[in-house]
Structure formats: structure tokens, C-alpha cells
Amino acid sequence: MDNLNLRSLLSFQAIMQTGSVTAAAKQLGLTQPGVSRLLASLEELVGFQLFYREHSRLIPTAEAKNLAPEIDLLLSNANRFLALAKNIHRTETGSLTMVAPASFNSGPLADAVASFIEKYPKVSISIDSHSPQLARDLVAQRSIDCGFIQLPENHPGLISQPILQSPMVCAVPIEHVLSHHKTLHLHDLTQHPLIMLGQGRPSRHKIEHVFKEAHFQPTIRLETHSVATACAYVKRGLGIAIINKVLAQQYVNDQFKLIPLAPLINHEYGFIYSAYAPMPRLVQAFYRHCIAFFEHASE
Template identity: 55%
Template sequence: MAETPSIKCLEAFHAILITGSATAAGKRLGTTQPAVSRLLSTFEEYVGFQLFYREHGRLIPTDEALALQKEVELTLSSVERLGALATNIHHSNVGSLKIVAPVSFLSGPLADVVADFMRTHPNVRISMDSRSPESARELVARRTVDCGFIQLPEHHPGLRAESLLAGRMVCVMAPDHPLAQRKILKPKDLRDSPLILLGKGRYSRGQIENAFRTEGIPMRVKIETHTVATACAFAKRGLGVAIVNGLLAEQFAHGAHITNFSPKISVEYGFITSAHTPMSRLTEAFFEHCQRCLS
């Protein structure tokens, strides 16, 4: 059997089936009659038998040609679907995106961002997971997930980090707390207040401890938790003053009072991807969308 025919050969065969002539097929395909005839000859050489005979100036398909028609149409349809899929992939309109982020970030700043992205990319499937910062780093570095959001600075050698969002640490407390009327709270103001903090090992926790240490104020840590939501819930109930990320606290502090903490402790979140491979088109499109929404 001759060399496998090209898609153009199949298109020429199908066009002649529909139009009944090489000239009309050429017009349909945007080419010339001789070019169509050559493509048909190549296809006939491949299959090993005649596909058309001439009758009253028209090309009439043989029984063998009609037997091939359905399979050729299926092949051309598959090629068309492949082209459409490639176009959608190129424009980031299809595919799946796996994201990892702190639970407070997922339900807070990221919720509207993802909702907007889904409206403009309805055929994209998104999977979101909440993990500890340590687990999130490894999942992204190993490319188990496509991207993540993490508090900066980030120094993991397997990660690429881009700054997205910045804020500051705040104090959250019950509205009737004695310190609720202060415009700003310093470590000395919190000397006698039970504190609610996120667990040790976080960059911001170290900065808070350093602020108290610098002023020589002992910390009265009453509750340690792992989410801003939980810290705010306890603070609203009068169990102490929570020192937490202001970017995330707003969504959980309804019914509570928020005051800025001083010295100012900046909080910055970044978009992380694996440093071992370039971002996919879809991940890059999502990153650019995040930049527009969160800038």
C-alpha cells in the first residue's frame, strides 16, 4: 500500500462526493481542479482501487467509494474537533486547574477571583484544596497541583513566587473590649490582654513575637489556632485579642472590632508555581486574571 494519504486527500475525496466534480470540489476547498485531481489520484493509489467514474460530465462514486464515505467523514470530523480543541487550549478556554491555598484565602480574596474566572472560562474545571504552608509548597514544587497562594517571603528552591496582594496585621476583638476605642494598638497596650495567635512557624508569627520582644513586653498567648476564621471567632466571643492578617480578617470579623497593630507588620501573598517547568497557558491565564483582580 502506498504512503498514508494526507488530510487534504481525504478532503478532496469528500468534496468530490458532495459536489460531483473536481472543479466544484476545488472551489469548495479554495484550490484548483488539477490540485484536486492530483489529491484524488494519490488517495486512489493508497486504497488500490478506482473511486469515481465519469458519467455525463459528472464524477460518480463507485460502491467502494461509498463504503469509505462514512469513515472518511468521521476522520475529518475528528480532525475538526482536534482543531477546535487546540484553539480552545491556545486561548485557555478548556482544561483543568488545580489550586492550593490557605482555607481563609480560598473563602476570602480568592472566592470572587475564581468566580469571575469561571464566568469567562466556563469549560475549565477547577479543583481547590486547602493545605498547610509546608504541604502546599511541596504539592506545587512537585507539580501535583498547578499553582498555589502562600504568604511571602518564599525561599523554597523548587518554587517560583510572584507577589499578588499586600496588607498588614490587625487586632480583632469584641466590640465591648476595653481597647476597642483605640485607633492603634502596640505591644505595651496588649500587656495584660490574652492573645489569640496563629500557630508557630509562620513568618508573621515570628514578626509579632519580635515586636513584643523588642519592647520587652511578655506575650500572654491564650489560644493558638491555624486559621484566621477560628481566631476571629474566639476574639468576637471575648476570649482575647487576635493578631491576624487584615486581608483575611475582614470576612470573619463581622460583629467584632478591628484595630491596626503597631509596629506595622506587612503581610504579602504570592502566586506560586513550580520552578522546574514553565506555566501552562491555562495557569498563566489564571495568574494574569488574579493580577487584574487583586492589584
């Protein structure tokens, strides 16, 4: 740890994010020469170049790209330490950090968090979205208090508890020939272009499996990894999207409707926390609140 300091790591992270020393200095509230010195000291410490210049931008080397996730974790842990230090003597107040997929965050989680803050107005909450693997690692290492993730989950450093189920539905343009159906079956969809999400993910495997079992071949027009984007394409009449109901409801308007899909395909979300320590008091309160909130919302 000789000569390693947080400001050098922060400078590295800011340059990765902005692509220039000038922008990084502005982001950090430092001078440009100051950021350059911090980067030089980090390069001297690790023993190799971290960036090279291409026109007016700094491009990370392969070594820098390999270091970036570890540096993000180090800085996240440092922030977590500072937050714990500030709140260690508090009882009725405190801070709660969590991670969730972006669509889950802006949809069902937003209402759950709003009602929790109404109940605990002195609690501060930080919510972020990361890739599923990074989210798992951050929670397992206690850099983040808790999170929500699609099940099944088998990370050895996590405990996961089922928290919410949601069926797959069809998002259908309002003028589409199938929009009057109360339920859509696989054979209804085979002659129409589809918008599909999550290639390579468990939910996508489930959809592909039911089509294969029924001996139907879907016609896929568009691939995306965002429920919001899928809904935007549906609104433009580009196809029918097979999507998660609880995430899609936030985007519904008079341009498309959600129709149940048969056979039933369920998404299941879990509440995750680190297996390496007991669940903190505030996390317990939030977990109990979410169980009650989602049970009531599904009634």
C-alpha cells in the same frame, strides 16, 4: 513496578482515610472482599504488613504512615495525567488545579476565582488545601498547576511571585475597653489577654520580634492555627487576636471589629508554580487575572 496498580493504591488511601475495609469499599464503589484482595496484593508487593486490627478499626503501621504521603503524590500525579489527557486538545476550555491555605481559599481567593470563572465560564477549577510543605511539593512536581503561599519562599522547585500584601490587625470584642481606639499599639495590649496564631511560623516570629524589640511581654491566653477559630474566640470575649486583615475580614460581624496594629507588620502572599516547566497558558491567564484583581481590591 511489577503488579503495582492504581486500584491497590486507592484501596490503601481509602483505608487510611476511613479506618475500615467496609467503609473503604463503599467509598470506592467496590466489594469488601475486593478491597481486601487489593490490600493483600499491595502488602505482598512491599513485603510487610500495612495495617493491624484494633477492635473494629484498621490501624496503620509505622511503615504505612511513611508510605502514605508518597502514595498520595502518586495518585495525585495519576489524576493530573488523566486531566491533562482529557484537556490536551482544548483551547478555550481547560482545567486548572491550585492549592491555597484554607482561610485564604475561603476569603480573598474565593472572589478572585469567582471573577475568573465569570470571564472564562468553560474552565473547570479544582482548589484544595494542604500543609505548606505538601503544597510546595505538589506544585513543584506539577501534580498541581499553581498555588498561593505565605512568603518568603525558598523551595528550589518553585518560582514564586508576590501577589498580595495584608497588614496584621487586632480583632477586638465590640464591648472591650479598647474597642474605641483607632489604632492599637503594643503597650495597649500588654495588660490584656491575647489570642495568637501560627506558633513557629514566619508571621508569628515577626510578632514576637516586635514585642521583644519594644521590651513588652504579651499575655497569651489562647493559641490556634486558624483565623476562623481565633475570630470565634474573640466573638466570645476571650481575648484580642492579632491576625491577618485580608483573612479576617470574611468573619467580621457586629460582635467584634478590626483595629490597625502599630507598628505595621505585613503578611505577603506569593503565587507559586513549578520551576521545571514553563507556566501553562491557562495558569498564565489566571496569574494575570489575580494580579489585576488584587491590585483593584487594595485600592
